[in-house]
Amino acid sequence: MDSMEKNKIFAAVLCAGIMAMLSGFIAGKLVHPHIPDEDAVPIEGVEVVAGGGPAKPQLPDPIMDLIAEADISKGEKLSKACAACHSFDQGGPHRVGPNLYGLVGGPKAHAGDFEYSVAMQNAGGAWGYEDLNFFLWKPKKYIEGTKMNYLGLKKPSDRAAMIAWLRQQGSSSFPLPSAGEIEAEKAALAPPEPEEPEAEESADASEAAPASDDAAETEAEAEPAAH
Numbered sequence: 001m002d003s004m005e006k007n008k009i010f011a012a013v014l015c016a017g018i019m020a021m022l023s024g025f026i027a028g029k030l031v032h033p034h035i036p037d038e039d040a041v042p043i044e045g046v047e048v049v050a051g052g053g054p055a056k057p058q059l060p061d062p063i064m065d066l067i068a069e070a071d072i073s074k075g076e077k078l079s080k081a082c083a084a085c086h087s088f089d090q091g092g093p094h095r096v097g098p099n100l101y102g103l104v105g106g107p108k109a110h111a112g113d114f115e116y117s118v119a120m121q122n123a124g125g126a127w128g129y130e131d132l133n134f135f136l137w138k139p140k141k142y143i144e145g146t147k148m149n150y151l152g153l154k155k156p157s158d159r160a161a162m163i164a165w166l167r168q169q170g171s172s173s174f175p176l177p178s179a180g181e182i183e184a185e186k187a188a189l190a191p192p193e194p195e196e197p198e199a200e201e202s203a204d205a206s207e208a209a210p211a212s213d214d215a216a217e218t219e220a221e222a223e224p225a226a227h
């Protein structure tokens with residue numbers, strides 16, 4: 001009885017073993033597993049590409065050299081885009097944004113009775129040309145947390161025209177940029193060094209001369225124009 005049981009169990013195990021081997025053999029014949037050498041879908045490691053794509057400019061183009069000669073009527077036209085939120089006349093009302101009369105050269109958050117964002121209150125400094133250039137280029141980049149919901153003026157000539165017109169709204173006593181300020185701004189906002197040193201030299205030489213000429217000329221011209 002005992003050995004019968006053992007034989008039965010042995011037979012069962014043997015049977016199961018043979019079945020398993022057979023089914024493996026048959027399955028292998030029916031299905032030809034083919035493991036490709038390459039992945040069907042390329043799997044790439046997550047590459048960290050600095051910046052991602054062509055580098056976007058991180059700084060606005062300089063505009064100080066454009067302000068004195070800027071098209072003021074164009075600035076006035078551009079101001080229509082601001083007028084939903086700003087008035088520009090003396091004693092004009094605050095809207096979504098503050099009245100901007102006399103803003104150029106004045107302190108940031110210049111209107112004492114307007115509720116500025118904390119970011120604007122803490123910005124510090126004055127609205128000189130450099131700051132306005134940066135702010136109007138990308139308001140939220142220059143003052144992170146500002147509540148001015150405006151994308152910005154991308155074209156340097158538009159920003160120059162806007163600022164030149166803004167200056168005429170109560171800030172004409174604020175001096176136009178001097179030759180020195182123009183050069184300093186250009187240097188501060190210059191793109192990273194180009195590779196060829198020769199190209200750099202010639203560019204410097206050709207830029208420096210006309211820029212200072214312009215400034216001297218326009219400053220002389222601008223005085224009578226200012227009211």
Ligand code: HEC
Pocket residue numbers: 078079081082083084085086096097098100103107108109110111115116117118119120121127136145146147148149150153162
């Ligand atoms: C959608 C409404 C809106 C538009 C459009 C808008 N602004 Fe503003 N602007 C604001 C608000 C709100 C503030 C106050 C920002 C803060 O407190 O952070 C502000 C602040 C400013 C300031 C700073 C004022 C100060 O006293 O320091 C300047 C300069 C300015 N805007 C210029 C402009 C110009 C120029 C345009 C048009 C090209 C324009 N804004 C378009 C809403 C707007």
